[in-house]
Amino acid sequence: MKKLVRKTKQREVIYNELCKLTSHPTADELFMIVKDKLPRVSLGTIYRNLEIMSEEGIVKKIEICGKMKRFDGNTSDHLHVKCIKCGKIEDIFLDNFDYINNFITNFVKDKTAFKIMGCDIQMSGLCSDCRNDALSFN
Amino acid sequence: MKKLVRKTKQREVIYNELCKLTSHPTADELFMIVKDKLPRVSLGTIYRNLEIMSEEGIVKKIEICGKMKRFDGNTSDHLHVKCIKCGKIEDIFLDNFDYINNFITNFVKDKTAFKIMGCDIQMSGLCSDCRNDALSFN
DNA sequence: TTTTGTGCAAACTGTTTGCATTAAG
């Protein structure tokens, strides 16, 4: 049976700091931030907790892979754009997210033997900083 | 200026073997396969070539991250479903892929400062093997 | 008191890199 998940100081701080951010930090970035409040935390604790909390569904693991995993404290439906140049990830909130979601799921579910359970949409493009940086594309 | 990309035996075999597969192999899986034809290839060569070919646009790096990068020799528009249990990735081809793509892009482009360049849709769910494996969810 | 979580360091895994050598153009 499922084992008990306890409330610990570390878990709480990690969760709160993650929720404050809209930057979809990596474990390491979050580690730096959490260390300001809990100077003795270890990176392992960050990893373990992010993993546990994403299993619990209160935190979201973002599936756009660069090299590092990224996490999001906002589990509500929204999608992400990733800059192909600098790797920055930004949220996009749409009023009709559910509509789009269903729209796609409907098309897809007849085409596969998978039981479809979720739909993740990732856009890619150039963020405002990078699109202004004319020299970078040559 | 852009440097010359040569045609080498290794490159060719890697590309051909990747195109034969619909399994979206990891670099390592492809390495095993290529080794049958070129017993002296190194894993580094596989990585270097997949990277180069994805920059050239003849191979696609798949952005659903588990732990390992995956590659796809089919660069035509299609989307992927990933099994949340076993990690298997399958293709889904839709006749109206472009339509869906534009549909989403249109909604999104007013909501962000990014210059939107692409749209990746990943579905998740349970593959036929895993959905029949009743014991696995308890 | 029992079980889960923590810090720490060491281990692991996938990927990248430096270098001497080989091959393509």
Place this chain on the structure above:
DNA sequence: CTTAATGCAAACAGTTTGCACAAAA
């Protein structure tokens, strides 16, 4: 001949794990 690519091994980066101790229930 010049430059790009290869094989190999060593380095690297991000993540996971084992263990002794601490904290939660």
